[in-house]
Structure formats: structure tokens, C-alpha cells
Amino acid sequence: MNFDWGAIVANAKFLLVQGLLGFGIYGGGTLRLAIPAILLGFVIGIILGLARMASRPWVHYPAVVYIEFIRGVPLVIVIFYFWFLVPVLIGRPVPEYWVALTAFVVFEGAYIGEIIRAGIQSVPKGQVDAATASGLNYTQTMIHVILPQAVRNMIPSLVTQFIVLFKDTSLASIIGMMDLTKAAQTVSEREIKPFEMYLFIAVVYWCFTYSMSRFAQWLENRMSPDRPRY
Amino acid sequence: MFFGFLGMTYEFKWSVLWTQPYLTWLIDGLLTTLRLASISWCIAIFLGIIFGAMRTVPFRPVRTIATFYVEFFRNVPLLVWLFFWYFGAPEAFPEVIRQWFIRHGIEFWSAVAAISVYHGARFAEVIRAGIQAIPRTQLEAGLSSGLSVVATYRLIIIPIALRLIVPPATNESLNLLKNTSLAMTIGVAELTFAARQVETYSAKAVEALTSAALIYLVFCLSISSVMNWIEAKFAIPGLIARGARAEH
Numbered sequence A: 001m002n003f004d005w006g007a008i009v010a011n012a013k014f015l016l017v018q019g020l021l022g023f024g025i026y027g028g029g030t031l032r033l034a035i036p037a038i039l040l041g042f043v044i045g046i047i048l049g050l051a052r053m054a055s056r057p058w059v060h061y062p063a064v065v066y067i068e069f070i071r072g073v074p075l076v077i078v079i080f081y082f083w084f085l086v087p088v089l090i091g092r093p094v095p096e097y098w099v100a101l102t103a104f105v106v107f108e109g110a111y112i113g114e115i116i117r118a119g120i121q122s123v124p125k126g127q128v129d130a131a132t133a134s135g136l137n138y139t140q141t142m143i144h145v146i147l148p149q150a151v152r153n154m155i156p157s158l159v160t161q162f163i164v165l166f167k168d169t170s171l172a173s174i175i176g177m178m179d180l181t182k183a184a185q186t187v188s189e190r191e192i193k194p195f196e197m198y199l200f201i202a203v204v205y206w207c208f209t210y211s212m213s214r215f216a217q218w219l220e221n222r223m224s225p226d227r228p229r230y
Numbered sequence B: 001m002f003f004g005f006l007g008m009t010y011e012f013k014w015s016v017l018w019t020q021p022y023l024t025w026l027i028d029g030l031l032t033t034l035r036l037a038s039i040s041w042c043i044a045i046f047l048g049i050i051f052g053a054m055r056t057v058p059f060r061p062v063r064t065i066a067t068f069y070v071e072f073f074r075n076v077p078l079l080v081w082l083f084f085w086y087f088g089a090p091e092a093f094p095e096v097i098r099q100w101f102i103r104h105g106i107e108f109w110s111a112v113a114a115i116s117v118y119h120g121a122r123f124a125e126v127i128r129a130g131i132q133a134i135p136r137t138q139l140e141a142g143l144s145s146g147l148s149v150v151a152t153y154r155l156i157i158i159p160i161a162l163r164l165i166v167p168p169a170t171n172e173s174l175n176l177l178k179n180t181s182l183a184m185t186i187g188v189a190e191l192t193f194a195a196r197q198v199e200t201y202s203a204k205a206v207e208a209l210t211s212a213a214l215i216y217l218v219f220c221l222s223i224s225s226v227m228n229w230i231e232a233k234f235a236i237p238g239l240i241a242r243g244a245r246a247e248h
Helices: A005-021 A030-053 A057-072 A075-090 A096-121 A125-133 A138-175 A180-191 A194-223 B014-018 B022-054 B060-074 B078-092 B095-103 B106-132 B136-144 B149-164 B166-186 B191-202 B205-233
Strands: B002-005 B008-011
Touching (some): A057 A096, A138 A194, B022 B060, B022 B166, B078 B166, B106 B149, B191 B205
8 A cells, every 4th residue: 555645735725724724615623613612611611510519409400410411421422412403493404513512512511510610629618718707708709719729720621621622523523514524534535545534634633632731731730739839 | 292492393202212123223232332342441451551551660662652652542533543443444454354354344343443442542541640649669669579570560559550540440431431432433333323323214313312312321320330339349448549530
């Protein structure tokens, strides 16, 4: 077998501009899906994480059921659910991009919710007592005392979760969204060069995830509580 | 029962799930999922132990090989690996061998290859973290009592590490089980594939997907409760069993 570099060079522009960035007639795009998904997932995650720690049962239990259900099923199933449900709910066909974004936000929200909960629980209980003693109410305690410390503790896990999300966006290709994986699939079907195409996108994914995981490691060392801060 | 919104309606019909041939499809799908998951799990654990241990030995070339394996395979999406092993890798073999692959269920074995190599890299990280959680003095004590490096690992480091890694390894095993659903993309008739097939033939998407989701959920919840029990039973006395988390 001869490795065909020409096929990679000829299609690199389509794969990177359309597949990775999402600029082109097909929409989609791995990064254009991953970045909004992590931001919106973070918002849902904060709500879920706080709800799971609430003492009122009608707030606590729905969050527990949501998180445990989502964490117990594969992402593919969640994507298919939205693929079939969203058009019925809205009453008209929905572009793949929006289906995928909804599914990712709903799915990642559960995982980020658990990270948020772990981060908040890592803040010593004395901090809550001190804030209460200074006369702050629940919201003020959260915003001014707990969350700033909790966020610092959970930044490494959040970066890690972003790496997972970035890799998971390849699943959007299953419902036909034009991301990096779908672009490689399209090209390899046309050119019959699966070996070169999949190896090339493997390298592209690798560059992104590896540099993000180095960044996570750097953050972890830098933000470790053992390290003195001046 | 009807369910409608903005002029579109959906009629639930749960009985699809226990009419033939749909029931057989789902059961066959579940069996394939379990077969795929258990074979891949065994290989992945094997690779994970080998490469995880290799990442901690005090000899740089061995560590470099293991680091290369782990970083290369876990940083690329599993779906890309599936496509690579199914569409790309057979091309590298001569025509005769490729024909042999095709006659012997290439979809299933490509899926096994992709899932076990990918999760092997992730298990290796779990195991490395478990080993590194053990104080270095244990290794030194073993060596100074006259054990070889291999014997120290086999008799001291690995038995302790195995117990430390139960929680993160359980988590990873459940990820493996859930990730077998991706094998549907290369045509392995596992549970998600069967659910899609039921959906295609009966047009009952919600029922088919819910049945698959509930089966995955039951398996995940029961495995994690059994593992919690094992974790409590085999916990090292006087030590809170908390292995370091797998990275991603």
C-alpha cells in the first residue's frame, strides 16, 4: 500500500475550514459545536450542581434523577432522542447543528453538574459558617465566598471535561452534521482513501486534545493548594 | 396515549417492544453488546495493566514507549479509531488477508480492536495513577528485602494498586460499556443498532430508544452498586480507598 500524501494535501482545506471550523456551505464544524456546548453546558451544570446540593426534596431529587439518568446512558442514545424529539416538539425539521448542540448541552450539563458539586464540596465548611456569621444570605455566600474558591478547585476538571466534549463532538457526524469526522468520511468515500483521511483527522484531533491536556496539567500544578501563593 | 405540540402529534405504542421480531432484535442486540463489551474489557484491562505499570518503572525507554501508546490513543475520539480500524487499517493488509477478515465478521473484530486499544490507554492512566498513589518506600522496601523489580510489582505494588483503583476503574468500565454503542456506526448489530432498526421498521422512535436507554441504565446502575460493595469489602484497612481520578 502506498501512502497517498497528495490526497491529504488536496483535501486539507476542506477538512480544516469546513470540518474543524465550520465555515462553508454545510455549516456545522467541530469547534463551532464544541465551544458553545461547553459554555451552555457550564450554565446548566451550575444549576444542576446547586440543585443537587439543595435541601428541598423537590429541587434535590429531580436533579439527582436527571444526573444519574444521563450519566447511565450512552451519548449516542441522547443524540438520537433529540434527533427524533426536537422536530416533533418544534413542529418542523431542525438543522443537525441545533439538534447536536441541544443534545451536547443536555448531556454535558449532567457531567459538569457533578464537577461543580465536587468543587463546591471541596470548600471547607467553616467558610459557610463564617459567611453566615458575617450576615451574608445564601445567594451572597455562594457568589462572594463559595463559588470563587470552588471555581478555582474545579478548573482542571473543567478543562478535562472540555477535552472529553471535544472528542465527543465527533458523534455529531452520526446524525449527519458536517464536523471533522463527517468531512473525512465524505472525502474518503469520494476518493476511496480511508487510511490517509482517518489518520489525518486523528492527528488533527490529537494536536488539539494533547495541547489541552498539557494545559490542564499546567493549571493543576499551578493551582494546586500545596503550592504557596504570594 | 397522544403527545402533541404545535400541531404535530406522536402516538405512544409501547407494545412494539414485545412484539416479534422487534423483541428478538433487541435481545440479540443486548447479547452482542455484552459480548463486545466483555471481550474488549478483558483486552483493555490487560493492555491497561501492562502499559500502566510500564509508565511507572524506573527505566526511561520503557516509560517512553508506554507514554507514547497512552497519549496517542486516548487523545483521538473513539469514533475516529473505529472508522480507522474498520475502513482504513484493513487496506494496509494484502488482498488475501483482507478477504479473510471480511469472511470472519470484520465489523465485530474491528470494533473490539478500536474499543480495547482506546480504553486500554485510558485504563493505563487509571492504573498508573493507582500505582503512583503507593508510597515509593514500598518499592524500596521490596527491593531491599531481596525481591526483583518484577517480583516487587507482582507481590506488593499491584495487589495494593488494584484495590486503590477500584472506583476509577469502575467508572472507566462503565464508559467502555456505554462506548460500545458507537460500534453501530460500522454496522455491528449491538443494542443501539437494534434500537435504531426497531425505530426504522416500526416508526416508534421514543419507545425503541427508551428501551435501549433503560437497558444501559440498568446495567450501569447495577454494576456500580456491585462495585461499591466490592470496594467496601476489599478496602485496605485504615486507608480511605481513593485512587486518583483518571484524566480523561
